[in-house]
Amino acid sequence: GGFRVLRWTWRLTWVSALAGLAYVGYGIYETRNPVDQPPPHPSKKTLVVLGTGWGSVSLLKKLDTENYNVIVVSPRNYFLFTPLLPSCTVGTIEHRSIMEPIRNFLRHKKAAVKYYEAEATKIDYEKRVVYVNDESPIKGDVSQTEIPFDMLVVGVGAENATFGIPGVREHALFLKEVGDAQAIRNRIMDCCETATFKDQSEEERKRLLHMVVVGGGPTGVEFAGELQDFFHSDLKKWIPEIQEKFHVTLVEALPNVLPMFSKQLIDYTEKTFKEETIDIRTKTMVKNVTDKYIEAESTGPDGKKQLERIPFGLLVWATGNALRPLVKDLINQIPAQKDSRRGLAVNEYLVVKGTENVWAVGDCAVANYAPTAQVAAQEGAFLARMFNQMAKSQDIEAKLTELSEVQEKAPNAEARNRAFDEIKDLQKRLRRMKGVNPFEYSHQGSLAYIGSEKAVADISWFSGNIASGGTITYFFWRSAYLSMCFSTRNRILVLMDWVKAKVFGRDVSRV
Numbered sequence: 001g002g003f004r005v006l007r008w009t010w011r012l013t014w015v016s017a018l019a020g021l022a023y024v025g026y027g028i029y030e031t032r033n034p035v036d037q038p039p040p041h042p043s044k045k046t047l048v049v050l051g052t053g054w055g056s057v058s059l060l061k062k063l064d065t066e067n068y069n070v071i072v073v074s075p076r077n078y079f080l081f082t083p084l085l086p087s088c089t090v091g092t093i094e095h096r097s098i099m100e101p102i103r104n105f106l107r108h109k110k111a112a113v114k115y116y117e118a119e120a121t122k123i124d125y126e127k128r129v130v131y132v133n134d135e136s137p138i139k140g141d142v143s144q145t146e147i148p149f150d151m152l153v154v155g156v157g158a159e160n161a162t163f164g165i166p167g168v169r170e171h172a173l174f175l176k177e178v179g180d181a182q183a184i185r186n187r188i189m190d191c192c193e194t195a196t197f198k199d200q201s202e203e204e205r206k207r208l209l210h211m212v213v214v215g216g217g218p219t220g221v222e223f224a225g226e227l228q229d230f231f232h233s234d235l236k237k238w239i240p241e242i243q244e245k246f247h248v249t250l251v252e253a254l255p256n257v258l259p260m261f262s263k264q265l266i267d268y269t270e271k272t273f274k275e276e277t278i279d280i281r282t283k284t285m286v287k288n289v290t291d292k293y294i295e296a297e298s299t300g301p302d303g304k305k306q307l308e309r310i311p312f313g314l315l316v317w318a319t320g321n322a323l324r325p326l327v328k329d330l331i332n333q334i335p336a337q338k339d340s341r342r343g344l345a346v347n348e349y350l351v352v353k354g355t356e357n358v359w360a361v362g363d364c365a366v367a368n369y370a371p372t373a374q375v376a377a378q379e380g381a382f383l384a385r386m387f388n389q390m391a392k393s394q395d396i397e398a399k400l401t402e403l404s405e406v407q408e409k410a411p412n413a414e415a416r417n418r419a420f421d422e423i424k425d426l427q428k429r430l431r432r433m434k435g436v437n438p439f440e441y442s443h444q445g446s447l448a449y450i451g452s453e454k455a456v457a458d459i460s461w462f463s464g465n466i467a468s469g470g471t472i473t474y475f476f477w478r479s480a481y482l483s484m485c486f487s488t489r490n491r492i493l494v495l496m497d498w499v500k501a502k503v504f505g506r507d508v509s510r511v
């Protein structure tokens with residue numbers, strides 16, 4: 001008897017393994033061979049979406065594309081998972097692991113979506129037209145054109161703030177896009193190699209190996225942490241000559257770093273940085289940048305101000321966001337936006353104030369939330385739900401008009417009553433649909449990596465808050481970001497990169 005049970009269990013295990021394999025195989029086949037997409041019906045409204053970042057892509061993810069004639073315009077033909085971008089600057093993660101091609105993603109939508117790799121250069125609100133330019137290196141006969149819209153979603157994000165400080169654009173590197181991370185990675189290696197050049201003076205070595213980060217927000221803190229990790233676990237092993245001089249300094253104008261985190265986590269971060277030998281220079285405001293040093297004004301404990309020169313080999317500038325020219329121009333076209341400074345003011349349905357049929361999401365919109373991926377993603381998903389419902393209500397409204405005609409022309413009382421009942425049903429559904437609740441942001445918490453396998457987290461828990469920092473938080477940080485990655489493909493690639501960096505170390509070649 002026992003033997004039979006064992007045999008059956010064995011068979012059952014095999015069958016389920018085979019079924020699982022077939023399921024995965026079919027999934028892969030389906031992903032690799034998407035079915036044909038029908039073009040949208042010509043009667044549908046044209047919905048133009050600008051950008052392929054957190055806001056726009058989260059909208060496109062949830063949007064039923066059969067309901068609209070959807071056109072996406074963005075100079076970047078991929079989505080970028082920004083939370084792991086600081087890891088790309090030192091090669092813990094390769095940049096392609098956190099990029100998801102927009103073409104693959106759109107190809108899997110139910111109805112066809114048009115994508116143009118171009119930059120929107122101007123939105124003409126009066127004419128309901130967007131002007132677009134192909135800014136890529138390869139241009140055809142046509143590289144400028146216009147796209148009319150019925151509905152427009154602006155999700156173009158923000159630029160790097162420099163506050164007009166001289167020399168920043170020329171001499172500093174930013175950390176916002178893939179190209180920035182690659183430039184930083186190369187610059188780090190270049191500084192190390194040049195510092196070890198024959199006959200280099202001690203002072204010049206010191207300068208070249210001084211890595212300065214300006215801005216103590218999460219971008220600056222995460223980058224400083226990653227860089228120090230890179231030094232500890234790889235650089236100093238492969239290039240022992242740099243060990244004495246390599247140094248990371250974080251410069252922040254305010255009295256502390258990470259202002260959005262709780263006091264306890266700020267202290268924890270500052271303590272960890274001290275242990276990692278990262279210098280934090282708070283109350284230090286950078287005023288001028290040259291190719292070899294920054295000039296910063298620091299306030300001493302006695303309140304006295306002092307101007308000093310800080311030489312650097314690498315300078316990374318992470319002082320937050322500024323408006324894009326496209327957004328500035330749109331603000332100037334709309335009288336209701338005359339007081340908008342930080343972005344397009346939107347109402348509780350994310351409609352750009354003073355417009356009809358123009359919505360804004362993410363870093364270019366101001367809805368009293370921090371400019372984060374978390375906010376942008378929730379805003380995008382909200383718009384998708386609203387647009388899906390709007391389309392459904394429009395369908396019902398059309399059906400209602402049809403039914404009232406049927407009712408009028410009904411040959412007898414029975415047919416009239418049937419139409420009447422149907423109308424009542426549809427009106428009820430329509431009322432339910434039109435009751436869309438306004439956008440409400442639900443804060444899941446703030447997370448940041450601070451180096452040496454430690455992270456800090458302020459997590460919202462029911463109505464309270466949990467603040468934690470350390471190695472367990474770091475594993476939480478890793479699993480949270482892994483689960484948030486855009487696709488299974490991204491998840492697998494990131495996981496492989498982590499293993500690769502642990503086993504072989506990070507790649508120190510300069511390309």
Ligand code: FAD
Nearest residue numbers: 051052053054055082083120156157362363371372373374
């Ligand atoms: P973006 O994601 O920046 O996308 C803007 C899109 O618009 C891009 O595709 C761009 O190519 C396109 N575009 C630009 N100009 C034009 C134009 N003229 N016409 C058409 N398209 C245009 N937030 C978090 O919540 N958690 C984190 O851990 C986190 N980590 C971050 C780490 C780094 C290094 C950085 C830089 C940011 C991080 N953020 C994080 C913030 C987050 O990335 C942004 O808040 C988020 O990207 C905003 O989304 P968005 O859609 O508004 O803009």
Ligand code: NAI
Nearest residue numbers: 215216217218219220252253285286318319320371447448
């Ligand atoms: P930020 O705006 O958060 O911080 C910039 C910092 O630079 C400020 O503290 C400011 O005081 C300082 N600063 C400005 N000018 C200066 C000067 N001249 N000299 C010295 N210091 C100066 O910018 P950041 O870090 O780029 O973040 C942008 C947005 O992205 C934020 O909303 C942030 O929350 C989000 N983000 C979130 C992350 C996370 O949750 N892990 C990671 C990265 C970004």
